[in-house]
Amino acid sequence: MGRHSDDRAPTDGAPRDDRPVIAHARALVKTYGTGDTTVRALAGIDVDFVRGELTAIMGPSGSGKSTLMHCMAGLDDATSGTVVVDGEDVSGMSERQRTRLRRTRLGFVFQAYNLVPTLTAAENITLPLDIARRAVDRDHFDAVVDAVGLRDRLHHRPNELSGGQQQRVACARALVSRPAVVFADEPTGNLDSRSSGEVLAFLRRSVDDLGQSVVMVTHDPSAAAVAHRVVFLADGRLVGELAHPTADTILDALRELG
Ligand SMILES: Nc1ncnc2c1ncn2[C@@H]1O[C@H](COP(=O)(O)OP(=O)(O)OP(=O)(O)O)[C@@H](O)[C@H]1O
Numbered sequence: 001m002g003r004h005s006d007d008r009a010p011t012d013g014a015p016r017d018d019r020p021v022i023a024h025a026r027a028l029v030k031t032y033g034t035g036d037t038t039v040r041a042l043a044g045i046d047v048d049f050v051r052g053e054l055t056a057i058m059g060p061s062g063s064g065k066s067t068l069m070h071c072m073a074g075l076d077d078a079t080s081g082t083v084v085v086d087g088e089d090v091s092g093m094s095e096r097q098r099t100r101l102r103r104t105r106l107g108f109v110f111q112a113y114n115l116v117p118t119l120t121a122a123e124n125i126t127l128p129l130d131i132a133r134r135a136v137d138r139d140h141f142d143a144v145v146d147a148v149g150l151r152d153r154l155h156h157r158p159n160e161l162s163g164g165q166q167q168r169v170a171c172a173r174a175l176v177s178r179p180a181v182v183f184a185d186e187p188t189g190n191l192d193s194r195s196s197g198e199v200l201a202f203l204r205r206s207v208d209d210l211g212q213s214v215v216m217v218t219h220d221p222s223a224a225a226v227a228h229r230v231v232f233l234a235d236g237r238l239v240g241e242l243a244h245p246t247a248d249t250i251l252d253a254l255r256e257l258g
Contacts, residue, residue, distance in 0.1 A: 022051035022213040023072055023181055028081035030067050041067040043236035054207045054214040056224035059233035065217045066185055073106055073183045074098035086180035103132055107174030107182040111189035113166040115158040122154040125172045141176055148172045148202050164195025175206055184216040188223050200226045221250040
């Protein structure tokens with residue numbers, strides 16, 4: 001497993017190789033609470049997420065995976081350090097600017113599908129664009145719907161869909177606006193292995209065929225194995241990374257981390 005500091009330039013904002021970076025963090029610190037109850041969830045993280053790649057974030061429970069994702073995506077305010085997403089300095093933004101960034105430039109998939117029960121699959125998929133009063137690009141909508149295999153389910157409501165289908169609707173909703181980055185937090189956490197496979201295959205296809213950039217937090221080595229690269233956290237620090245991972249090499253890396 002490559003150590004982060006060996007492979008990538010950690011301090012000057014640019015990777016050592018030529019791959020374009022869609023989002024990065026430098027010296028990122030997040031603490032919760034004060035005094036005796038302070039928890040240092042992120043203890044100074046330098047990380048790059050490459051454009052046009054699926055990157056998985058792994059690590060033990062409590063290692064800071066969700067906190068890192070939330071700080072990168074402007075869902076949470078870092079204590080110190082810098083976060084830049086698609087050229088925008090998220091760390092310097094007001095709450096209002098962050099909300100706007102999330103609405104206009106980012107896509108989200110969570111463990112809970114968060115679909116609106118009264119809307120059809122098609123209406124759920126276009127809801128973020130409708131809220132932002134942005135036009136739906138029909139060709140892209142069709143490409144996304146075909147990629148998730150939901151063509152014959154578009155007029156169904158969430159309670160008429162399986163969990164896997166609902167999560168595929170949530171993925172399509174995250175992708176239909178062509179966001180700069182899709183952030184996915186345990187997207188397969190509620191799914192059986194077959195549905196997980198379908199959702200993961202779709203997230204990977206969204207990168208390979210639609211040119212998306214995806215950052216995914218997961219506990220599951222077989223889920224992380226669909227990524228181009230895995231970064232490992234422990235105790236709020238980035239402790240390693242793995243390119244071209246397989247479930248076996250990920251398990252070895254996790255064992256090495258204890
Ligand atoms: N809102 C909060 N208030 C206080 N402490 C928090 C809060 N959110 C997270 N923490 C703490 O920060 C640390 C990192 O949490 P985080 O949820 O980022 O870890 P994680 O790696 O995503 O864990 P898991 O795999 O269990 O979801 C943990 O010690 C957690 O208890």
